[in-house]
Amino acid sequence: MNAIIISIGDELILGQTVDTNAAWLSQQLSSLGITVREHITVGDDINAIVGQLRRAGGMPSALNNDAVEVVLVTGGLGPTDDDLTRHALAKVLETELKLHQPSLGRIEQFFVRLNKPMSQTNHVQAMIPCGCDVLENNVGTAPGITTQIGKTPVFFLPGVPAEMKVMFDESVKDKLRQKVSAGGAEKVCAYRTLHTYGAGESSIAEMLGDMMSRGRNPVVNCTAAHSIVSIRIISRGPDEKTARVLIEPVERELRKRLGTFIFGSDEDTLAGVVGGLLRRNGSTVAVAESCTGGLLAKELTDISGSSSYFMAGWVTYSNDAKVRFLQVNPEILERYGAVSEQVACELARNACRESQTDYALSITGIAGPTGGIAGPTGGAEGKPVGLVYIGLADRGGVEVVRNVFPGGRDCVRRRAVYSALNILRLKLL
Numbered sequence: 412m413n414a415i416i417i418s419i420g421d422e423l424i425l426g427q428t429v430d431t432n433a434a435w436l437s438q439q440l441s442s443l444g445i446t447v448r449e450h451i452t453v454g455d456d457i458n459a460i461v462g463q464l465r466r467a468g469g470m471p472s473a474l475n476n477d478a479v480e481v482v483l484v485t486g487g488l489g490p491t492d493d494d495l496t497r498h499a500l501a502k503v504l505e506t507e508l509k510l511h512q513p514s515l516g517r518i519e520q521f522f523v524r525l526n527k528p529m530s531q532t533n534h535v536q537a538m539i540p541c542g543c544d545v546l547e548n549n550v551g552t553a554p555g556i557t558t559q560i561g562k563t564p565v566f567f568l569p570g571v572p573a574e575m576k577v578m579f580d581e582s583v584k585d586k587l588r589q590k591v592s593a594g595g596a597e598k599v600c601a602y603r604t605l606h607t608y609g610a611g612e613s614s615i616a617e618m619l620g621d622m623m624s625r626g627r628n629p630v631v632n633c634t635a636a637h638s639i640v641s642i643r644i645i646s647r648g649p650d651e652k653t654a655r656v657l658i659e660p661v662e663r664e665l666r667k668r669l670g671t672f673i674f675g676s677d678e679d680t681l682a683g684v685v686g687g688l689l690r691r692n693g694s695t696v697a698v699a700e701s702c703t704g705g706l707l708a709k710e711l712t713d714i715s716g717s718s719s720y721f722m723a724g725w726v727t728y729s730n731d732a733k734v735r736f737l738q739v740n741p742e743i744l745e746r747y748g749a750v751s752e753q754v755a756c757e758l759a760r761n762a763c764r765e766s767q768t769d770y771a772l773s774i775t776g777i778a779g780p781t782g783g784i785a786g787p788t789g790g791a792e793g794k795p796v797g798l799v800y801i802g803l804a805d806r807g808g809v810e811v812v813r814n815v816f817p818g819g820r821d822c823v824r825r826r827a828v829y830s831a832l833n834i835l836r837l838k839l840l
């Protein structure tokens with residue numbers, strides 16, 4: 412079964428709002444085994460919406476001659492004059508809008524619960540084109556609409572992502588699932604993602620060899636973000652259970668080939684995995700940061716329950732702060748500079764001592780200009796932008812790793828944080 416998704420709103424085509432609805436819906440449809448053929452985005456323009464709905468309702472695909480089998484539309488169901496989806500639909504169906512009394516009752520109740528007066532403009536949200544069915548909205552005001560255009564079933568959902576998701580889950584998903592199973596030979600997808608740190612995309616591809624070749628089931632894909640390379644296994648089967656079983660031997664083989672480069676799967680984050688290891692070992696950690704300005708402490712404390720292992724963090728940004736709060740020797744600072752192996756070493760060792768933790772991580776580096784790109788020159792003290800020293804202290808001593816990270820300021824800072832987390836992860840394994 413195939414589908415198209417239409418997103419409606421001026422804010423989308425002006426680039427003010429990123430179309431997260433289409434992305435989310437695509438993921439949902441693909442896990443139901445529905446192939447999404449196109450994402451279409453139109454502004455709040457009735458003729459443009461009418462044009463796309465007519466095309467969707469009647470169109471054979473550009474790629475082959477199968478008709479589109481289902482259309483999902485989001486946006487334009489609000490109460491204001493720029494919300495034109497229901498008017499466009501009425502025009503396409505050559506019918507009138509009619510008050511849907513139960514929906515009006517629900518909207519009135521919604522405002523009663525909020526203890527706010529209902530505006531007259533909300534009335535229009537209960538106006539539904541004749542002959543269409545209503546999808547109840549249990550979290551907002553705009554009811555959804557479902558109907559057929561030509562022979563194609565079409566679902567209209569609110570633009571507000573939270574409302575759209577609940578309506579999809581409550582009123583659309585099961586209908587689509589039934590259509591998929593009525594279609595017979597359709598296949599359901601299952602997914603598993605493994606996250607790695609420490610090897611680039613091309614090295615990973617080399618280690619995987621023919622596991623990444625196309626046309627297999629499961630297929631293996633690779634994506635990279637800030638030096639985290641994620642490997643996605645996508646399998647297809649007649650049902651979810653069979654599709655899941657197909658993933659298992661591929662995952663085993665990936666784990667065998669990539670070993671400790673793999674730090675987690677699916678929703679896991681590096682900080683979450685490190686937190687889990689610290690908790691398992693009953694260990695504690697502190698951090699001393701310079702160029703990352705607290706980002707490492709933030710990542711570690713993003714994990715709920717982190718107070719059981721995260722003790723303290725220092726953001727010693729200036730040289731003075733490094734001396735005053737973490738007793739970095741001013742002579743060392745003077746001789747080697749703030750971005751140096753020696754200062755990273757002092758920061759980690761002293762943070763570990765001061766906080767009395769089992770481990771302390773330190774980061775000192777040259778993050779470079781905002782939006783800038785790292786190059787061989789441009790940093791202070793004749794050192795390149797992207798140069799970052801990361802220290803790890805424990806009760807036995809300190810190790811420092813020198814890195815030169817590519818990318819702009821944001822990228823260098825993120826990579827520094829991930830690299831520090833990974834150094835601790837490997838230590839804890």
Ligand code: AMP
Pocket residue numbers: 418419420422423428429430431432433485486487488489490494569570571572
């Ligand atoms: P609407 O249903 O058109 O009144 O949309 C209400 C609000 O939901 C808009 O102002 C946007 O902030 C948001 N929104 C609408 N469409 C999308 C979309 N495709 N992706 C993300 N947010 C959206």
Ligand code: MG
Pocket residue numbers: 419420421455486487488489493494570
């Ligand atoms: Mg809108």
